[in-house]
């Protein structure tokens with residue numbers, strides 16, 4: 001899997017033929033997974049834009065033929081919008097992981113280690129653990145079964161399962177991963193858990209995996225948590241509109257980060273940037289808990305985005321690795337005489353922490369940071385408050401309107 005926009009486009013183009021069969025075939029977990037798009041690592045880094053993916057399938061297929069696929073693409077937007085409004089779900093998870101890693105003892109610790117090493121002794125589950133670590137990808141249905149077995153059969157903390165995924169998934173996403181694990185564990189939708197069934201696994205793996213009767217838990221149990229603080233009233237937050245802060249103060253630079261690597265398309269594409277900074281902050285992988293493959297892939301994706309951004313804006317691109325990106329951005333701004341830095345605001349997660357540190361350091365040096373959002377996000381995120389289906393109904397209505 002090449003972490004480049006062109007490779008993502010090629011993957012999407014390959015999938016176009018199969019897109020019309022997606023609804024009927026998507027739940028089957030087959031070697032090679034060519035019944036699903038396998039575009040998530042590119043979409044997660046916005047090497048491919050959700051709008052392009054949806055427009056691409058709509059250009060080739062009727063809406064009813066690809067409704068299911070389009071619906072899945074919007075799940076990502078829904079989760080992201082939901083987490084932006086309930087960041088406590090992310091903060092709690094990040095705090096729980098180190099605590100649980102330190103305190104898990106005895107048999108439970110052994111079970112945790114065996115689960116991550118593909119030695120739990122459960123057909124399918126072990127193969128998926130190895131597939132995840134070996135390839136950085138898992139089919140959606142396998143993710144659901146895996147998470148369910150982790151939580152309800154092995155009775156391991158969901159937070160550690162989410163950390164295992166986040167360490168290895170090339171599409172690892174603060175919102176989709178954390179909230180999907182919460183959903184399986186019954187924390188996301190009140191009274192609803194996901195319990196993997198042996199017959200369902202056997203059917204959808206076409207007999208490749210058949211857990212024995214009695215091997216899987218057949219019932220869920222309730223997991224308690226303090227209610228999350230009420231969603232923030234973010235519609236009143238100025239950040240949700242394109243910020244013009246600092247316009248006219250002098251030369252403007254662009255901070256490029258791996259949550260939006262197609263800056264030459266859309267909202268920022270018409271801006272003038274004197275310089276682009278696409279430096280990799282060295283400590284982020286350890287802070288986020290990414291494994292080597294994820295780190296390497298993301299770093300190379302950033303390089304790919306930087307080359308395209310430099311060519312599009314005819315701007316000098318600064319790349320490399322930094323021990324202290326915030327401090328280095330201050331120096332970079334001075335060198336390039338940049339008085340304002342524009343960036344897409346990272347979503348809740350490790351890149352936002354990085355972005356906020358950068359904002360503080362630049363502000364102290366008198367450089368304005370102007371956060372921007374894509375219209376896709378500003379228009380859709382506000383509606384990701386209740387369940388997915390009201391959200392989807394709204395989207396569907398908007399898709400039915402002529403452009």
Ligand SMILES: Cc1cc2nc3c(=O)[nH]c(=O)nc-3n(C[C@H](O)[C@H](O)[C@H](O)COP(=O)(O)OP(=O)(O)OC[C@H]3O[C@@H](n4cnc5c(N)ncnc54)[C@H](O)[C@@H]3O)c2cc1C
Nearest residue numbers: 036037038039040072073076140143171172173176177180
């Ligand atoms: C426990 C668990 C953890 C997950 N963690 C992640 C994660 O970290 N990052 C991530 O991108 N997805 C995650 N997903 C969602 C989903 O499994 C993947 O997006 C999907 O498997 C990616 O493969 P694909 O590109 O072939 O998807 P397709 O089925 O072909 O769908 C096309 C695109 O739609 C989006 N999409 C599809 N299903 C979902 C979904 N359920 N939720 C959100 N977006 C979706 C993705 O961008 C995907 O690339 C998780 C699901 C579960 C159950």
